[in-house]
Structure formats: C-alpha cells, structure tokens
Amino acid sequence: MYKVKINNLIKSFGTGNVLNGIDMSVKEREVVCIIGPSGSGKSTLLRCINALEVATSGTIIVDDYEITDPKVDINRVRRNIGMVFQQFNLFPHMTALKNITLAPRALKILNKEEAEERAFSLLKRVGLESKAHSYPHMLSGGQQQRVAIARALAMNPDVMLFDEPTSALDPEMVGEVLSVMESLADEGMTMILVSHEMGFAREAADRVIFLDEGVIVEENEANELFANPQNERTKNFLNMIL
Amino acid sequence: MSVELMSKIFSQYWPMFLRGAAATLMISLTATILGCLIGLLIGVVRTTPTPERGAKRGILRALNGIFSVYIEFFRGTPMIVQAMFIYFGITGATGINMSAYTAGLITLALNAGAYISEIFRGGIQSVSPGQMEAARSLGLSHSMSMVRVVLPQAIRMMIPALINQYIITLKDTSIISVIGVRELTQSGKLIIASNFRSAEIWFTVGFMYYVTVYILSKIGRLIERRMSYVQSKNK
Numbered sequence A: 001m002y003k004v005k006i007n008n009l010i011k012s013f014g015t016g017n018v019l020n021g022i023d024m025s026v027k028e029r030e031v032v033c034i035i036g037p038s039g040s041g042k043s044t045l046l047r048c049i050n051a052l053e054v055a056t057s058g059t060i061i062v063d064d065y066e067i068t069d070p071k072v073d074i075n076r077v078r079r080n081i082g083m084v085f086q087q088f089n090l091f092p093h094m095t096a097l098k099n100i101t102l103a104p105r106a107l108k109i110l111n112k113e114e115a116e117e118r119a120f121s122l123l124k125r126v127g128l129e130s131k132a133h134s135y136p137h138m139l140s141g142g143q144q145q146r147v148a149i150a151r152a153l154a155m156n157p158d159v160m161l162f163d164e165p166t167s168a169l170d171p172e173m174v175g176e177v178l179s180v181m182e183s184l185a186d187e188g189m190t191m192i193l194v195s196h197e198m199g200f201a202r203e204a205a206d207r208v209i210f211l212d213e214g215v216i217v218e219e220n221e222a223n224e225l226f227a228n229p230q231n232e233r234t235k236n237f238l239n240m241i242l
Numbered sequence B: 001m002s003v004e005l006m007s008k009i010f011s012q013y014w015p016m017f018l019r020g021a022a023a024t025l026m027i028s029l030t031a032t033i034l035g036c037l038i039g040l041l042i043g044v045v046r047t048t049p050t051p052e053r054g055a056k057r058g059i060l061r062a063l064n065g066i067f068s069v070y071i072e073f074f075r076g077t078p079m080i081v082q083a084m085f086i087y088f089g090i091t092g093a094t095g096i097n098m099s100a101y102t103a104g105l106i107t108l109a110l111n112a113g114a115y116i117s118e119i120f121r122g123g124i125q126s127v128s129p130g131q132m133e134a135a136r137s138l139g140l141s142h143s144m145s146m147v148r149v150v151l152p153q154a155i156r157m158m159i160p161a162l163i164n165q166y167i168i169t170l171k172d173t174s175i176i177s178v179i180g181v182r183e184l185t186q187s188g189k190l191i192i193a194s195n196f197r198s199a200e201i202w203f204t205v206g207f208m209y210y211v212t213v214y215i216l217s218k219i220g221r222l223i224e225r226r227m228s229y230v231q232s233k234n235k
Helices: A042-049 A074-078 A096-106 A112-125 A141-153 A171-186 A198-204 A222-227 A232-241 B003-046 B055-076 B079-094 B100-126 B129-137 B142-179 B184-195 B198-234
Strands: A002-013 A016-027 A031-035 A057-062 A081-084 A159-163 A190-194 A207-212 A215-220
Touching: A002 A042, A002 A190, A016 A042, A016 A190, A016 A215, A031 A042, A031 A198, A042 A057, A042 A159, A042 A190, A074 B129, A081 A141, A081 B129, A096 A112, A096 A141, A096 B142, A112 A141, A141 A171, A141 B129, A171 A190, A171 A198, A198 A222, A207 A222, A207 A232, A215 A222, A215 A232, B003 B055, B003 B100, B003 B142, B003 B184, B003 B198, B055 B100, B079 B100, B079 B142, B100 B142, B129 B142, B142 B184, B142 B198, B184 B198
Parallel strands: A031 A190, A031 A207, A081 A159, A159 A190
Antiparallel strands: A002 A016, A002 A057, A207 A215
C-alpha cells in the first residue's frame, strides 16, 4: 500500500526546471531519506508533497488524495501530512502548549481539554512536559524543534515530512532531535526527510534517494547506497560528505 | 501679546477652545479607527497570493486594481482638494445631503486608510513567510492563518507606525476646517472673527495642538518601548 505516489513531477521557477520528472513512491511505515547537493531540488520536492509549492505538472497522490488536482481540498489533505521545517517556524506569540493546540482547536477537531491532553502527551513524548508554558524564545534550538515535531503530530498525520530538521541546530542539539525522529520511525510513522545526517539515514531510513539537478540519480537501501554507489555523481557526492 | 491679555482671552473663550479640541480628538480618533479597518482589509487582500487560475484570481486582481487606484489617488492629491471634492463635488453631483462633519470625517478616514493600508501591508510582509507556511502545513486556511498567526505578530510591529499615523491625522484635521467643520482650527477662526486677536488666538490654537501631540507621542514612545522589549524577548 503506497502512502505517497509521485508521477513525472516537474516543477519550474521562471525559466529553469528545478524538478525534472520525478517518479517515486513511499509505502506505509516506510522511512525515506532524500539526499543531494544544495540546489538539487530536494526541499522543493518535499514541499510539493504538501503543496507548499505547486507542481508545474505531474501527479502527486497522498492517501488517495490527488494533491495536484486543482479541485482538491488542500486544507483537508494537509491535516494528514505533518511538516517540520529547518527554521522550526514555531509561533513566537504562543506558548509551546498553544503552538501544539492551535490547529486541532482552530479546526474544531478537539475541544480545549482534549487538545491540551493530547499536547501534554506529545510534549511528554518529545521530553518537554515541563516546557508547556514556555514561549519559543525561552527554548533552545533543539527544544524548539522538538516542540515543532509535537505540533505537527497534534493533527495525527499519517505522513511526516522533515525539511533538513537538524541543519539549523548547534551540533550538541542534533542528537535529541534525531532520537525523537528515530522513535517516531520505530513506531511505524511514514516519514520522508531531506537531511544530511548520514548516520540517521543509515540507522532509521529504509531507503535513500540521491537527487541531483532535479532528477533521481540513484536510490537504494541505505547501507547499500552508501557502501556501493553505482552512479559517478552519487560517488562524488558521497565522497564529499562522508 | 501680553500674558494678561492671553489669560483674559482664554478665560473668556475656553469653552470654545475645549469644544474645538474635543472635536479634533474625536474626529481624528474615529477617522483613524475607520482608517485601520480600511487598512486591515486592503492590507490583507493585497498580501494574498494570487492563485494561478480560477474565479478567485479574477476577483483578487480586480480588487487589487481598485485598491491601488484608491491608494494612489489619496496619497497623490492634497487633502484640501479631497475634502472639497467630497463635500461640494459629491453632494453637488449626486444630490446626497451630507453634513460638513460627515464629509470631513469621510475625507480623513479615506486619507488615513490609504496610508494605513501600506502600514498593514508592510507589517504583514515583515512576518517571516515560514510562519504562514507552518500554519498552512497544519491544515489551516489562508484566512485562518492570517488571523491566528500572522496578524497578531504584524500588528505588534505596526503599533509605532499606527500611533504616528494617528498624530498625522490629528494635525490634518485642521484641513477640514475649510469645509466648515467646527474643530480646533475652525474654533480659532470663529473666535478671531469676534475679537480680531489673531496672534493670541493662533498661538493658543497652536499650543493646544502641540500639547495634544506631545502627550500622544509620549504615550506612543511608551508603548513602542514596551513592544520592543517584548519583541527582543521573543526573538
């Protein structure tokens, strides 16, 4: 059963094509890591999956909803797709708790008590129960990103997108975020992430996709791709970062 | 211009001065509030991304066209002309009966609205796009994200500019005295008509404007400092 299915996705900004015919699919409970040099289109690909970027052509299907259909109720579909950003993007005028309860309450999915109950259990899951009433500026980068993960989980999504979730963090805070992500993967969450954390890709990812110049150059099981890259470009890239 | 004479004039005419000052405060406050509503509407519409296709695209583009003509017109013409046009021009052309007070209020509100629209637009644009994206990614609609996430942050940053606009509107209120609205400047003119003491009366009128603006700008500074404190803490 496919959670996400992408067919011949093309995205162009102005003149050039950032994504040049992407075909990929992600199964339920699968963890897929997208790697590639900067400017290869990996973030754009991720952002097309929840329509933060509108695909120029091609189809993207998530949970039987065709995202690329202009008539689709995109707000409805996005409830099932959680997203975690490089810059956290927590709402600075709200406490951690309010950040998490905003969407379920505003969309009338949960009432105040239910939303707070869920928020506290999510905060507990990311190890930040005691920070429920803290504002984002009072939290470290790692803590902010963990709250952001809890916020995305509050809508009970069945796919999670991570856009370089650890790139803006100080090195000592990377671990705490990755371990939250690892436990999510262990619990069977379907995850697609753009990341340069090769250790994490090796540990938690079922599959690694190498993207360059808007096309999928190579994809394979993580250990296999790192140990035996087939394509020259993959080899060069891996040589640079490993 | 002696102190004696000034105090004599003031003791004789103070009810007129105060009524004039009160009218000025009332009109400028009402006009600024109306201007904020106009500014909010236009600022939000102008920062809504145009969809690639569909009926909404046409509506949005038409609205944006109308709004930019409105802003260009009110920012590009003298307010005295606007007041004359609204009071004499529109009443003359349509036969609608409008009091000078109403016409003056409309002029000030539309004028303030044109400037406040740009303040709202700037305020909304100064909020990081990631905020809107994060809200949208959770399934919130554009308008819901605007109300819950973007505007609360934008308005906080806009407060100094809004207070400044209020002070400008307060001073501009004197312009609508040309259509006979009894605000502070018009009260001054009426007092002079009865006693011919130009220097003393205009000095008093000016002084009353100054004191009002001074108090308002102090309040503004206070709020600004509080806000920047909150802002730096929220960074």
